[in-house]
Amino acid sequence: MQFQQLQYFVAVAETRHFTRAAERVHVSQPSLSQQIRALEKELGAELFSRARGNIALTDAGEALLPLARRILADTDTARHEVQELAQLRRGRVRLGATPSLCTGLLPDVLRAFHDLHPGIQLLIEESGSHDLVRELARGALDLALVVLPLPTPSPALTTVELLHEDLVVVSSAAAPAPSPRRAVRIADLEGRPMVMFRHGYDLRELTVAACRAEGFEPSFTVEGGEMDAVLGFVRAGLGVAVVPAMVAARAGRDLRVTALARPGLRRTIGLAHRSDVAPPRAARELQRLLLARRPDQGEGGEPR
Numbered sequence: 262m263q264f265q266q267l268q269y270f271v272a273v274a275e276t277r278h279f280t281r282a283a284e285r286v287h288v289s290q291p292s293l294s295q296q297i298r299a300l301e302k303e304l305g306a307e308l309f310s311r312a313r314g315n316i317a318l319t320d321a322g323e324a325l326l327p328l329a330r331r332i333l334a335d336t337d338t339a340r341h342e343v344q345e346l347a348q349l350r351r352g353r354v355r356l357g358a359t360p361s362l363c364t365g366l367l368p369d370v371l372r373a374f375h376d377l378h379p380g381i382q383l384l385i386e387e388s389g390s391h392d393l394v395r396e397l398a399r400g401a402l403d404l405a406l407v408v409l410p411l412p413t414p415s416p417a418l419t420t421v422e423l424l425h426e427d428l429v430v431v432s433s434a435a436a437p438a439p440s441p442r443r444a445v446r447i448a449d450l451e452g453r454p455m456v457m458f459r460h461g462y463d464l465r466e467l468t469v470a471a472c473r474a475e476g477f478e479p480s481f482t483v484e485g486g487e488m489d490a491v492l493g494f495v496r497a498g499l500g501v502a503v504v505p506a507m508v509a510a511r512a513g514r515d516l517r518v519t520a521l522a523r524p525g526l527r528r529t530i531g532l533a534h535r536s537d538v539a540p541p542r543a544a545r546e547l548q549r550l551l552l553a554r555r556p557d558q559g560e561g562g563e564p565r
Contacts, residue, residue, distance in 0.1 A: 334400030352543035357393040357405035365507030403544035444522035454500035457484035
């Protein structure tokens, strides 16, 4: 089995078309077809069903596809690792993070990293923890900042706690406060219009679970937004939202920030990478910087 054959196989699997796949990998269509047939002969199974005008994966092809993608991703990572020059003058880091962390934690950290290593290309994948775990497992990311515990425990990933973060309630500064008290209880949100994130956001699941634990279903005026959209809808007075404290601290004066009454809501942020492959050197440098900035947290999640 040759690396080139796997590359051709993945191209056909993703395009579902032999000619377009050949164009993607810059070979002639007959050469690509010949290599696919050679791969099928070596494996002893057809990888594609070739009905007229319709290319589909067989069961064998479906089984091979994630393995082939992982092999190609690992090879690509190895190539970049070898090509890095001394003193980290060039390279790349593929970092995944939840949208709230892209808004709150990462800007300062990435700026510090860029100042130290201006030649390193930073590729950021913004998604929910479920998707980031999947992308890490298949080798599409070097590191990911995810919410712990992982949605599904995975021995293929190594995680380390980075910080604990309090959640707060944000509301429009022009609207009445969500509670007459200095801190708002989850029970105070019953019947109150809320702006809610799209499905797949860890914050959505955490907020809904907290409301249900108090015996009520939250009432959404708007749902389905990303972080910036949610903050914009709150500013417009469409409702309140539960967001991380780091995000609220950057939200501006037109938003009111109200703490949640004890015990409140907190989440744990972890740094994850694959267990079977060491992150590239540039990724290890970013990992070191993130861990070095890990706060010494006391009670309540605040740095001491």
